[in-house]
Amino acid sequence: MNIDVTKIFISSSSQQTLQPLRERIKAALENAGHETVMYEYGDMGLYTDNPNQDCLIKVKDSDVLVLFISNKAGSLSRNNPNITITYAEFMTALKNDKIVIPIVETQILNFYKEHVKDELDRAIYKYEMKYDHEPRFTFPIVKALLEEHKINDTVLHKKILEIAVDDFIWAFVHDCFNMTRWTYDYSIADTPELCSFLLKVLSQVLRKSTKFYLHEKEITQNLLLYDELSVYQDAVNNFMKCIVNAKLNLPLFFKTLSEYLPGQSIYDPYSDFAEHPVPILNISECKAITLYKRSEDLFSLVDSYGSKTPAQNFKIEDEDSFVAQTYHKDMEHREHVFYSEEKQMIYMTKKVGELVLSCHFQLSQLWSSRRVNSYESDIVSAIMEKRQPFDFAIDLLGGMLNE
Incomplete structure (x- = not known):
C-alpha cells in the first residue's frame, strides 16, 4: 500500500555555513517519516536545462517549505535584480498555498523588529500614498532607506553595517514577517537543538493548519460561488x-x-x-x-x-x-x-x-x-x-x- 507522506522542500541560500544545518535537518525530517527535497542531494530530478526553474517546479510539488534565513542572501536574479532564487522559492510556495515555515537567525529577526520594521513600514506607506499602489518588490524600498540612513541616521547605519547582513535580507525578513502566519527565530548555529525545535514546530503547524485550510477552502468557494455559477449557467445554456x-x-x-x-x-x-x-x-x-x-x-x-x-x-x-x-x-x-x-x-x-x-x-x-x-x-x-x-x-x- 502506497502511503502519501509530507513532502518538505528545504530552502535557504547556498552559503557554506548553512550546509551542516541543511544536512542535519534533512536527516531529522526523513527519520520522522517525511520526504525531503534538497538541491545538493539531486532531489530535483531532471526537468529542464534551468536548475532555478526545476527548483520552483519541486516547490509546487511539495506540501511544506522550510526556509532558513541567515546573513547571506545569495545571488540576485539576472532577470530581476529585486529577488533571489530562495526568495522565488518562498513566493512560489505562498502563491501555490503551501505551508511555509520561515526560521530566521535570532539576532537578525530581533534587529529587524527593533530597528528596521517600523521604518520600513513607514517607507512602504509613503510609497503607497505617492503611487496609489503597493510596491511590487520590497528590496528597492530597503535600498532607498539604507541610502537615506547614510546621510540622516549615521548611528543606525553603523549598527546595520556591524551586524554584517546582506541588504536583501531585510526585505526578505520583512516579507516573511508580513506574508506568513508563522515566523520563528532560532540560533541557526545550534543545529541539533534546531532540528528538535523544527520537528515540534512542524507538528504544531500541520495540526493547526488542517482546520484553517478546511475553513479557507470553504471561504474561497463561497467568494467564487457567484462567478462559478454564472460560468456554469452560461455553459449549460450553450451546450443544451x-x-x-x-x-x-x-x-x-x-x-x-x-x-x-x-x-x-x-x-x-x-x-x-x-x-x-x-x-x-x-x-x-x-x-x-x-x-x-x-x-x-x-x-x-x-x-x-x-x-x-x-x-x-x-x-x-x-x-x-x-x-x-x-x-x-x-x-x-x-x-x-x-x-x-x-x-x-x-x-x-x-x-x-x-x-x-x-x-x-x-x-x-x-x-x-x-x-x-x-x-x-x-x-x-x-x-x-x-x-x-x-x-x-x-x-x-x-x-x-x-x-
Whole structure:
C-alpha cells in the first residue's frame, strides 16, 4: 500500500555555513517519516536545462517549505535584480498555498523588529500614498532607506553595517514577517537543538493548519460561488442548444466546446516575479477536436471538428495511438497530454466510458516531449482556466453517446 507522506522542500541560500544545518535537518525530517527535497542531494530530478526553474517546479510539488534565513542572501536574479532564487522559492510556495515555515537567525529577526520594521513600514506607506499602489518588490524600498540612513541616521547605519547582513535580507525578513502566519527565530548555529525545535514546530503547524485550510477552502468557494455559477449557467445554456430532436449535434457541440478552450500562455515560474513576465510558450486556441468510440477491437471515428484528415480507425492495442493509450490508462477522472514534436501539436485527451475525446492545440515553438511532460499540469491548467464548461460537456457527451 502506497502511503502519501509530507513532502518538505528545504530552502535557504547556498552559503557554506548553512550546509551542516541543511544536512542535519534533512536527516531529522526523513527519520520522522517525511520526504525531503534538497538541491545538493539531486532531489530535483531532471526537468529542464534551468536548475532555478526545476527548483520552483519541486516547490509546487511539495506540501511544506522550510526556509532558513541567515546573513547571506545569495545571488540576485539576472532577470530581476529585486529577488533571489530562495526568495522565488518562498513566493512560489505562498502563491501555490503551501505551508511555509520561515526560521530566521535570532539576532537578525530581533534587529529587524527593533530597528528596521517600523521604518520600513513607514517607507512602504509613503510609497503607497505617492503611487496609489503597493510596491511590487520590497528590496528597492530597503535600498532607498539604507541610502537615506547614510546621510540622516549615521548611528543606525553603523549598527546595520556591524551586524554584517546582506541588504536583501531585510526585505526578505520583512516579507516573511508580513506574508506568513508563522515566523520563528532560532540560533541557526545550534543545529541539533534546531532540528528538535523544527520537528515540534512542524507538528504544531500541520495540526493547526488542517482546520484553517478546511475553513479557507470553504471561504474561497463561497467568494467564487457567484462567478462559478454564472460560468456554469452560461455553459449549460450553450451546450443544451446542441441537442436537436433528442440527439447531440456533434458539429455544433464541438464548435461550442472549442470556444471554451481559448489560447493561453505558459510562464516560467521564475519569471512570475519579474517586472514584466514574458511567456515561455503560447498555446493556441483549440484547433481541432476528434471523438472516437470503441467497438470490439477498434476505435472508430464518431465525428471531428477542424481536422481535415482525421484517422478513421485505431486498433485497440495500437501502442502509438494516443486514443488507445488514453483508453488503457484508466484516466476517466483526469485529462492527459500527449505531444507530437513533428507537428508541434498538443493533444489533450479524455476517456468518457467507451469514448475518447481529443482536443488539439498548436504550440508557438518547438518543445521536446520531455519538456512538455514536465509542464503537463501547467498546460492542462492553462487550457482549462475555467473548467466548468468542459466538465459539463464531458457529462453531456457521455450521457448522450454511451449506451
